[in-house]
Amino acid sequence: xxxxxxxxxxxxxxxxxxxxxxxxxxxxxxxxxxxxxxxxxxxxxxxxxxxxxxxxxxxxxxxxxxxxxxxxxxxxxxxxxxxxxxxxxxxxxxxxxxxxxxxxxxxxxxxxxxxxxxxxxxxxxxxxxxxxxxxxxxxxxxxxxxxxxxxxxxxxxxxxxxxxxxxxxxxxxxxxxxxxxxxxxxxxxxxxxxxxxxxxxxxxxxxxxxxxxxxxxxxxxxxxxxx
Numbered sequence: 001x002x003x004x005x006x007x008x009x010x011x012x013x014x015x016x017x018x019x020x021x022x023x024x025x026x027x028x029x030x031x032x033x034x035x036x037x038x039x040x041x042x043x044x045x046x047x048x049x050x051x052x053x054x055x056x057x058x059x060x061x062x063x064x065x066x067x068x069x070x071x072x073x074x075x076x077x078x079x080x081x082x083x084x085x086x087x088x089x090x091x092x093x094x095x096x097x098x099x100x101x102x103x104x105x106x107x108x109x110x111x112x113x114x115x116x117x118x119x120x121x122x123x124x125x126x127x128x129x130x131x132x133x134x135x136x137x138x139x140x141x142x143x144x145x146x147x148x149x150x151x152x153x154x155x156x157x158x159x160x161x162x163x164x165x166x167x168x169x170x171x172x173x174x175x176x177x178x179x180x181x182x183x184x185x186x187x188x189x190x191x192x193x194x195x196x197x198x199x200x201x202x203x204x205x206x207x208x209x210x211x212x213x214x215x216x217x218x219x220x221x222x223x224x225x226x227x
Contacts, residue, residue, distance in 0.1 A: 093189070
């Protein structure tokens with residue numbers, strides 16, 4: 001590999017900490033349409049080496065960089081360490097993208113901006129939500145350049161289920177919440193790559209989901225007093 005973004009990305013990640021995550025989320029709402037609270041329909045499946053893969057052209061996964069230093073903890077959240085978040089996301093990214101065997105290496109850097117792992121709440125009165133807010137960049141190893149002209153802000157929630165309707169803090173452990181969020185994040189990043197298929201020599205697919213709704217829901221979790 002000619003291009004090793006690890007040191008570069010860690011420097012960028014540290015500089016990025018000066019930009020409050022709530023400001024970035026609110027800025028992401030500007031110019032967007034009507035908002036509604038949304039979540040993933042279902043949680044991303046556990047993948048095995050034999051799981052079918054989407055078409056990602058010449059993509060092969062290079063550096064798997066996750067930086068959680070300085071991540072913001074939401075109110076009413078369980079506490080998790082930076083090392084735990086980094087390990088969970090790296091494992092999920094490797095499981096989701098490590099199976100691609102294209103002809104070119106691409107590196108992905110993730111900065112964990114904020115998180116919430118829902119505490120046990122009172123169903124129908126207070127149901128905390130779990131989420132991750134991530135900043136994502138993609139590099140082309142052969143061309144030695146960053147493909148994301150603007151850092152991609154990605155917000156990830158747990159999927160809708162009987163467990164999350166009553167609050168996953170009551171039904172899942174901290175480790176289970178983090179595992180589900182990490183798998184959902186990896187799936188959403190894979191979707192983002194497919195939406196930019198031109199990077200990998202294939203046709204892009206249509207965007208899926210509502211980024212404005214995701215950002216509004218994230219603000220509600222991270223700053224409930226502002227709602």
